[in-house]
Amino acid sequence: MKVAIACDHTALPMKEEIKKELEELGIEYQDLGAYTEERVDYPDYAIKVCEQVANKSVDKGILICGTGIGMSIMANKVRGIRCALAHDTFSAKYTRLHNNSNVLAMGQRVIGHGLAREVVKVWLETEYEGGRHERRVVKITDYENNFSSK
Numbered sequence: 001m002k003v004a005i006a007c008d009h010t011a012l013p014m015k016e017e018i019k020k021e022l023e024e025l026g027i028e029y030q031d032l033g034a035y036t037e038e039r040v041d042y043p044d045y046a047i048k049v050c051e052q053v054a055n056k057s058v059d060k061g062i063l064i065c066g067t068g069i070g071m072s073i074m075a076n077k078v079r080g081i082r083c084a085l086a087h088d089t090f091s092a093k094y095t096r097l098h099n100n101s102n103v104l105a106m107g108q109r110v111i112g113h114g115l116a117r118e119v120v121k122v123w124l125e126t127e128y129e130g131g132r133h134e135r136r137v138v139k140i141t142d143y144e145n146n147f148s149s150k
């Protein structure tokens with residue numbers, strides 16, 4: 001599995017912690033920035049990661065900003081992205097099982113680094129359940145492809 005990760009200027013320390021978790025899990029990753037605390041705009045970083053996921057250069061994406069909300073809003077505008085904002089392991093598990101989320105968003109100002117690492121681990125290690133959930137995920141994709149304004 002390959003993961004792309006990015007953050008805005010508020011979330012560099014959490015990105016570094018999550019990179020350590022990825023290394024411990026033996027997961028290859030691409031760090032797409034930000035690399036300094038100079039103020040940046042979270043949509044630019046959400047787009048960088050989500051385009052890598054959407055074009056299948058990587059399998060999954062992880063986005064971190066102050067709250068995770070801005071990143072998740074932007075991520076879900078990218079065709080093919082199902083981004084989950086998750087700050088607990090229950091949500092992380094079920095968004096993989098039921099929604100087949102391919103991007104995870106979190107907020108540096110919302111949870112501690114230890115919990116963030118656990119959320120990432122559970123999210124990456126949980127497989128999509130498919131079955132009855134597939135019809136619902138397909139409805140999301142169908143709407144995105146056929147009805148969403150261009």
Ligand code: RB5
Pocket residue numbers: 008010042065066067068069070071
């Ligand atoms: C940046 O100040 C902040 O707005 C951003 O990190 C994020 O929390 C947005 O949702």
